[in-house]
Amino acid sequence: MDRKGILIVVSGFSGSGKGTIMKKLLEEHDNYALSISATTRQPREGEMDGREYFFKTREDFEKMIAQDGLIEYAEYVNNYYGTPKAYVEQKLLEGKDVILEIEIQGALKVKEKFPQTLLLFITPPDMETLRKRLIGRGTETLEVVESRMRRAAEEAEGIEEYDYLVVNDTLDECTEEVHRIIQSEHSRTARNAQFIERIRKELKENRKGE
Ligand code: 5GP
Numbered sequence: 001m002d003r004k005g006i007l008i009v010v011s012g013f014s015g016s017g018k019g020t021i022m023k024k025l026l027e028e029h030d031n032y033a034l035s036i037s038a039t040t041r042q043p044r045e046g047e048m049d050g051r052e053y054f055f056k057t058r059e060d061f062e063k064m065i066a067q068d069g070l071i072e073y074a075e076y077v078n079n080y081y082g083t084p085k086a087y088v089e090q091k092l093l094e095g096k097d098v099i100l101e102i103e104i105q106g107a108l109k110v111k112e113k114f115p116q117t118l119l120l121f122i123t124p125p126d127m128e129t130l131r132k133r134l135i136g137r138g139t140e141t142l143e144v145v146e147s148r149m150r151r152a153a154e155e156a157e158g159i160e161e162y163d164y165l166v167v168n169d170t171l172d173e174c175t176e177e178v179h180r181i182i183q184s185e186h187s188r189t190a191r192n193a194q195f196i197e198r199i200r201k202e203l204k205e206n207r208k209g210e
Contacts, residue, residue: 119161
């Protein structure tokens with residue numbers, strides 16, 4: 001049976017742990033491809049161009065927009081973030097489940113363009129844990145932590161737009177939950193039109209032979 005790749009959007013507050021979950025998901029299962037976004041924000045310590053992000057100047061980013069090279073883009077806390085188109089298209093053709101780890105404005109644009117996209121929202125169990133994770137990361141100034149908490153409050157207003165809510169209490173369980181949701185999604189009748197068509201045809205042929 002042909003297995004078609006699913007386009008999956010994963011969002012969550014900055015500090016929800018979604019990046020770590022995605023990394024683990026990719027290490028443990030081989031049918032996933034993670035899209036690498038372009039951004040104008042500065043690399044954090046330890047980040048590498050082409051691994052976490054493609055780091056761009058505003059000018060280069062605007063060129064990508066003008067050349068229609070992005071599936072979606074959004075401004076988030078004064079920087080551009082966007083999803084390059086070519087990689088996603090290629091991996092879906094290869095039958096991979098392609099994950100976009102993007103914020104909510106981008107998520108909604110992707111859903112509008114591709115209605116079959118599966119939308120997952122990841123959240124820590126409570127907002128005190130979120131603040132502690134953001135501070136503990138040590139990569140952001142207190143001012144940025146506060147602006148990310150404010151942004152979280154805005155993003156929380158859109159959670160119902162997502163198909164599933166996954167609470168990141170323990171990393172292992174959350175990763176498995178995400179994997180299970182995606183696997184079940186493959187069984188939806190709407191995603192198996194070709195298979196259904198084929199068995200119907202086979203049944204018709206069987207009746208002819210009766
Ligand atoms: P960070 O600066 O913490 O890496 O990312 C900030 C936010 O931008 C996160 O919510 C992240 O998911 C989101 N983001 C990363 N890449 C993209 C993208 O390509 N498009 C959109 N719309 N958001 C993105």
